Amino acid sequence: MTGWLATILVFLPLAGALLVWLLPIGRFAGSLALLVALAEVGFWINALTRMDFNRAGPAPNFDQQTTWFSDLHVSYHVGFYAFSFWLAGLAVVVMAAAIAYAFWVGRERPRAYFGLMLFLTAAVVGVFAAQDLLLFYVFFEAMMIPLYVLIGVWGGPGRMGATVKFVIYTMAGSLLMLAAVIVFGLSRNSFDLVSTEPSNSNWLFLGFAIAFAVKAPLFPLHGWLPDAYRESSPEVAAVLSGVISKAAIFGFIRICFGKFPGPFDDFRVVILGLAVSGLVYGSLLAFRAPDVRGVIAYSSLAQMGLITIGVFAENTAGVSGAVLQSVNHGLISATLFLIAGAIERRTATGNLDRLGGMGRGRPALATMLMATGIIALAVPGSSAFAGEFLILAGVFSSGWGWAVAGATGIVLAAMYMLRLISAVLHERPGPAVPEAALDLRPAELGILVPLVACLLALSAWPAAISAHSLEHSDGKPVLRELVPATDYRERTREQLLNELAAALKSLPPGSGGSLHEFVLDKTPAFAP
């Protein structure tokens, strides 16, 4: 079965979607969808136990390939690299939470709704699993279809404008990517991502990078973001910011980084600049946003900037930090959007001026929001701290300026997150908060607690992801060689001495004669 796991993870939700659409099960559609989503999580955990994180060679785990159409050499090729496997895990967990939330809240036309949610799950997992460029594009586009309907049908009053903006922005990016896909695939006579050689074309790189920059979104291509995040239902917003945006990170790592090493280097200053601008700008907007969802939406913009900084740091620390932070941010923003949904259900508004004092008498809500908020602002010891630290450490080696700008963003994160927490929980009870507004119900807790528990578990052991996000074979990452995060020359004397001591301890007995060479070999800084 191991060989089929990637395919199962992609097609199980699709089959579930078809069942939900076709079976006349009416109001049981939600339960069926939840069942399928939980089964999907189960399969992911099963896959986790079978995952080989130290795989040699370029082939991914659960590699499976069959021809789709042969004359243009397009194939159905799926498999997971370590980093994409974590992103897929994020996707299945958040989708399950979103489906559970929708099930609990109840949505009109449940069969259509839950079918679309499952379809979306399949498309997202497909994006992370695809190892063929055209297949990747297919899944990337397929995400649009359910999202368009989910926002357009079940969204808020301004949903029409939001969907049009969302579609136009993302499709403009996607069609550029399609041009790049065609040129890349036809010029190499293969669309396979594993076996094709990297390219040096700036144009192709830009075609892909712009599509991902829209999807993430990166400043200044974020025009669709506030409307889409505000007008969609909370669980869809959770999925959008938590999961869909990570498709862009996957693309940056797998395609921009993996297939365009030259242009990736050339453009990194530009993209780092945009990412840092987005980080600072998003943080400032989040600080000024008048409503709960606005804060979370703009904080997403900021966080995506930070994650992009990590990817474009172009070293092990930065990229593995970016993967860790992707998972962190996915869980955090999904949790926050679901909490925002819970707040909106109780107060019929998300406006911070009209909220307040909700902490009193509502311990569960206060605990959940506090815990998530504290993790989000990267308190030392939290998983977000680990992720952001790795990203900043990674980018530090390419220039301290980037790291300083990134750190500014983190300080701002503390400001907007604390503002959100205090505006909702503390202060005087707001005019929109009825005395009778209930605390989180057990069902809501049943959805939120697992998400927060994941965050706490990651806080306890962030290396679970960061140290298992880039496979190495013979000490080299599978994707392509990354430069070490820090050069020996930049280490302090103490660090070098410690390493030297460790190296001496690890010496095989009886090899004292070559100690001098060994030390020189291990620490080039000592070389004459």
Place this chain on the structure above:
Amino acid sequence: MINTPSVDWFALSPSLVAVGAAAVCLLAAVLVPRWLLRPLAGFTCALGFVGGLVTAALVYWKSPDAHLIVADAVSRDRFAALAQMIVMGSGLLAVGVSYSARMREDHIGEYYALLATAAGGMAFLVSATNLMTLFLGLEWFSVCLYVLCAIETDLVGSLEAGLKYLIIGGMGSAVLLFGSALVYGSTGELGFSAIADATRANDLATDPILLVGLAMILAGLAFKASAAPFHMWTPDVYEGAPTPVTGFMAAATKAVALVLALRLLTVAFPEKEDVWTIAVAFLACASLAWGNLAALVQRRVKRLLAYSSISHAGFMLIAIAAANELGGRALLYYLIPYSAISIGAFAVVAARERELAEPVTLDNLAGFGWERPLLGVAMFSFMLGFAGFPLTGGFVGKFYVFSAAYDRGWTWLVIVGLAATLVSLYYYLAVIRAMYMRPAAELGFAPIGGSPPREALLSASVFAAMAVNVGSFFAVQPLIDLSKNAAKAIPL
């Protein structure tokens, strides 16, 4: 005693079966009692299309090597056979859509007879390898379509459509005929390959008369394919004609005009490839630009789909302009899902029209998707197919078309196509928006009352169209093999 050429009846059988079905329908119109006429004529016509489909498939199977038959007037090859299958399939779906249309009793027999005859003419046209048979086939189906457009004599729009189509279509035919005369005058030949040989032998590649003739023939075919700037009739005729006829025209007429254009250009004018590829690329760009931009402002769905069909002529012309093996393959593959979704989309419009008894606009589509789940989902898939979203054959078709253009080295044409796709999203998604995202209550619009009419055959046709649309995405390999073998018959 006149020498008669030997006739390969088997190769002509798709046309003959369709015409035979038409004859039975006509006889039935006078011999059969009224109550039996509709089922009998409909059934006979459908049977004719199934027979045409089967015989075309047999011809495809039995003709791995292309050769000319009947005194070199037509070609027996897989290229024509595949196009015939597309025509017959479209016709079959059109019968399903037409069956429950409210039609005047005294026209039913003639209606189905004309439909079958038109399909027979189209099947004949795609195998033409001679300017005479080309013109014959073209007029054969055009005359049928003129009448079909105007068959609802009670409707002013229908009469207007018929008249407009007659005049402008007649103009197009005249231009094509004049062009043929000029080509004949220049080369002294009528057969496609003979024209090419004569051009080569007499070094006529720079002959202005030949060039003007080629341009006029191309313009005549562009009229039929409704490619800009020869598209003016399309929105009015598509809007006024009975909706099932519109669907059939959008699918089959365009298909045969484009398929024939590819055959004519590659077989008869290989010497002038540098000229006609540019001309076709220009037509493609004009169609893409005009079709898409004009569709943006349409409120009536039939007009919107008419402009969309102009833009799709543009996409398919890209494949012709590429003039390479991939282009031939791309054109034939593209036509399969495209024909299905064209008929399917017009069928859904027809269903709504019958429900409301008034023209369908984006406003009165509101809530349709929820009221009629099957038709709604099907229309959803058709719009995604037109827009080239994945999980529909439209996506793979566009991918092939763009690949063909890139293969020729015309990346700029790919960019134009992608830009057109982006623009087209707005109006295709507007249809989805109208069907699903605007509740009927919001508009204070109430349907006439009662449950919607049960139209099993229409639903079946729509379902079949959706199955082709989605199926062609997954089953790319067999369909591409089909197209590849067919495209081998023409010199690309």
